[in-house]
Amino acid sequence: MISAAQIPIFIVIVPFLAAFLISIAGLFKEKYCQPLSVLAMSVSLYAAVATLIHVINHGVIHYHLGGWPPPIGIEYVIDHLNAMVLVIVSFVGFIVSIYSKKSVEQELPDKIPQFYTLYNLLVTGLLGITITGDAFNLYVLLEITALTTYALIAVGRGRAALSGFNYLIMGTIGASFYLLGVGHLYIMTGSLNMADLHQLLPSLYGSGAIFIAFLLILIGVWLKMAFFPMHGWLPNAYTYAPSSTSCLVAPLMTKVSVYVMIRIMFSVFSPKFTFQEFSFHEIVVWLAVVAIVGGSLFALTQKDFKKMLTYLIIAEVGYMVGGVWLANHNGIMGAVLHILNDSMMTLCMFLVVGIIVYKTKGHHFDNLGSLYKKMPFTMAAFTIGALSMIGVPPTAGFFSKWYLILGAIDANQWEFLVALIFSSLVNVVLFFRIIEFAYYPSFSNQHGDAHGSEKIDEAPASMLVPLLIVAAGLLVIGVFTGKIVTYIIQYTIPNGL
Amino acid sequence: MKAIGLITVFSLGMALFYATIDFPPWADPQSPASLHVSPHYIQETMKETDVSNVVTSVLADYRGFDTMFETSVIFTAGIAVILILRKYSKKEDEKFLPEVSEEAEPDIIIQTVTRIIVPFIQLFALYVIAHGHHSPGGGFQGGVILGASFILLAISFNLKAMLRRISERKDILLGGIGLLIYSGIGALCVLLGANFLNYKVLHLIIPEASQVEARSYGILGVEIGVAIAVMAIMIAIYANLSSDGKYDKGL
Amino acid sequence: MELILAKYNYWIYVFLMMIGFYAMIVKNNLVKKIIGMSIFQTAIILFYVSIGAKKGATIPIIEHHAHSGAIDPAHYINPLPHVLMLTAIVVSVSTLGVALALILKIYHQYGTVEEDEILEQIQ
């Protein structure tokens, strides 16, 4: 009875319904929460993959919610770009929902139903942001993701509550700026639908209000993705969050925000406005350069594995924002490809951190001692992830960096090229230092009972299998980069660039 | 820090002020916002949905998808507060206790007035929910008022008195059920072969209803769902905030 | 003068927003930041409601005698911003609830709600 045209709605609605079922199921039997969550995520992933295949074969899908045509109602618009992001989000959601079982049981033993309810709502929010074609609907979903993230971060240990509060303040400012920008667009045009705005706006380019609207939306989105001058909230928030939270939030939050930025720049406004009327793109690339260099340098000074990774996230945001604002084909292709690669690399790294926290109760460098002997599979996956972060050829990270470098050369923005190479060199130092720490026993127990602790002590299968899948995925994406570019990425370049 | 803050605030103010120069004059009937999309809602609402309050018809039907997520924002907040604050075991004591902790004597006048007034508040809330089609109001306002009547009970007696009427489990259950009503009506439309939240196909299962009336009933259904969810979550947030998540005597 | 009469409503919203934003980023007390946040969000709602206002129009509820015959859109206020702002109000109360829950948790951890005192304790 359900026709194939209804498939896109299942991507969002299944995790959404599951959230309430989980909260009710949690009142009766807590052990059903995690399997329900996995089930919902797998249905969502299946629907997302089916949609992606449909988009590749037949082009853009429009889905009218409530049967109302836009701009009267809300519509879903799925093109190559967001079909790909949908698959990434639902894949990460699926992987982490399997992985989280042991980790949540250890860190939040009495709040399991609430955790999985919010988990499903968070994934729903991210999927909804990606799929929607309505500027205001995006705001509502932005707030769902924000509220769930504040709570999921704040239940961590130590400074988590304070970091969560700072994130709340910054996140609310970001969302309010976005809402204000949409209000400016609405007062000037009378529409909220993205495609409709794209039609109406060109006659208003040059108006001060439109310029301010663009600026407000950009600043709002930059706050959400922790782009350079507005990155202060991110490191503490992600470091003190529970491992399952950071595994889900760290790979997705910044990438979905980058997606929103691309959507606003090219689908609501146009490349002509963004790069000619606005004419700030060289400054933005410079900001990205500062983000990359600064993020890498701060990462060097850290003595904590997880905190180091959070600074690398800031550097990676610089990659993507810089790539988009290079304003040429290779730059944008590199940035879009990096959304895919970086979410997989970050996921891989945070999964490793989660396992280390599960086994050694900490993420400081001291906790890494002789891990290569204790957990060979985990550390093998870590090595693949590290090589990809550095950008060594067969892994995925190399290819997006290659496109970004080509884009920098095309745009004559040599500073961006230098920053990319500098950051790769810093990554080499960072990850080889960690490999060294993990190869030898740590200093603190070198003299004591070092011999007893060197037996293989691998993580449980429910954590290890997802990690190995992701690590293998990094290699697979690397090998099939050519296919991904021909079938998906090259369609994401806006018309009229 | 203060100087940077002031500079940021003033640059924001100047930017927004600069933007207002291009705005159409305030309350201008010829502004784009009044001409582009909104006339459709005003002209067609009676014909298409049989609801005379345009805000309700846009809220629950034309942009019903927004409203579903808006309700789930509240639900999210409720679960988030429970996740952050709720303490299930007695053993973890706080290091720092609130500064005002003297216990007030129960006041007979307040308690009697509350006893008399609460049923009327609840009756009014039900009226607001049911009459949202034709007058200001609807699920949100009604749900908040319903929740407020329980909060009034908790303030004038104590939290235990409220929890005797609506326990924690029942509360969370109601919150989930309210949202399941909303999204379930949407999913029912998909099962009947139309797009999500397209209430007009409900005429297949509602006896003697035309497609337009089916929309009207669909709107009423989701408003009831919203009201239940909002009431339950308001109670949950208050209960957690006022007792530090311990669900003891409250304020 | 014309300009002032046409725009003063917008300027009030800009001013309220500046007050709220100032409190959010400069104030040291966490509860004060939350109060600033409420003012900030309410100012945005005021802005949207101002977009919907229409001179010489009545509230957006269709009158009963108007059921038959054409309805003049200029006769009713634009309902769309109202709908959007119902959402925004709900979002602001949800954010407030979560923020207050976080403040309670922070207070139990550090015994104060002043940001500088908390940072001193951490160091």
Next chain:
Amino acid sequence: MIWQFDLIILALVVISAIAAITIKDLLSAGVILGAYSFLMCLLWTEMGAVDVAFTEASVGAGVSTVFMIAAVYKTTRRTKD
């Protein structure tokens, strides 16, 4: 719409906003925020946004104020700014 009424409410809104963030007692600040919300609600009724005003009266002026006061009761009224 009566412009005198409009101006008085706008002035009161601005005054209560400034008072809410400057007063050195969190309980009072919470109550003034409730008054601010209620004035806003009057302003919106006057602009014809009845549904928004109704929601603000029940949510902003009602429940939010209760939440705020509950939280202040459970922590402290003291503030340095």
